[in-house]
Amino acid sequence: MTKITFKQANRRYLRLFVPLMIFYSVFCFAGPIMLRAMGEPPKWALGLVAVITGAPIAAVFWLMGRLLRETDEYTRTIQVDALLSGGAITLSVAVIWSFLELFQVVPRARFFPSMMMVGPGFFFAYGVSFGVQAARRRRGTAG
Amino acid sequence: MKTTLRELRAARGWSQGDLADALGVSRQSVNAIETGKYDPSLPLAFRIARLFGKRIENVFLDDG
Numbered sequence: 667m668t669k670i671t672f673k674q675a676n677r678r679y680l681r682l683f684v685p686l687m688i689f690y691s692v693f694c695f696a697g698p699i700m701l702r703a704m705g706e707p708p709k710w711a712l713g714l715v716a717v718i719t720g721a722p723i724a725a726v727f728w729l730m731g732r733l734l735r736e737t738d739e740y741t742r743t744i745q746v747d748a749l750l751s752g753g754a755i756t757l758s759v760a761v762i763w764s765f766l767e768l769f770q771v772v773p774r775a776r777f778f779p780s781m782m783m784v785g786p787g788f789f790f791a792y793g794v795s796f797g798v799q800a801a802r803r804r805r806g807t808a809g
Numbered sequence: 810m811k812t813t814l815r816e817l818r819a820a821r822g823w824s825q826g827d828l829a830d831a832l833g834v835s836r837q838s839v840n841a842i843e844t845g846k847y848d849p850s851l852p853l854a855f856r857i858a859r860l861f862g863k864r865i866e867n868v869f870l871d872d873g
Contacts, residue, residue: 671833672833738834739849739853740841800837803841803846
């Protein structure tokens with residue numbers, strides 16, 4: 667089923683993941699600077715910068731899917747658990763926050779739940795979940 | 810599931826990393842299988858048995 671080894675799959679993942687994250691980090695700041703330099707940017711420029719800024723996140727999700735298919739089966743079980751946990755935590759926070767905003771319990775936060783926070787928030791929750799899952803499996807307490 | 814994998818690997822003088830490289834999986838996978846914390850799929854179990862020239866039931870023992 668898996669044609670390449672665990673190490674090859676990880677290398678293939680990191681070869682694209684690192685430049686994509688660098689691009690994302692740089693463009694989060696470079697995009698607004700470019701738009702400010704344009705004075706009053708047209709709508710197409712605003713849209714283009716928005717799509718270009720968010721595109722690396724979409725690409726990383728595709729990369730994670732590829733890694734999931736290519737990695738070894740044991741790592742895959744941990745990855746699936748971590749993705750599920752990370753997604754559940756992030757979406758739960760985003761949904762609850764949205765309702766809190768809707769009922770005006772909290773002030774409208776311009777940065778949340780936009781991709782500015784949901785993307786990095788998901789990756790953070792996924793990373794923590796992956797560490798927890800791996801530790802639980804090492805101890806033999808994963809359920 | 811009980812396994813004789815650790816003994817088979819030790820007999821060849823391989824580290825968990827050596828075995829992981831031979832199978833194309835992570836060292837953590839080998840450790841989890843050896844300690845009975847993870848039951849490998851049938852294809853991986855066959856690959857392991859084949860690597861040591863054993864029958865699958867001589868490597869993995871049903872403890873149910």
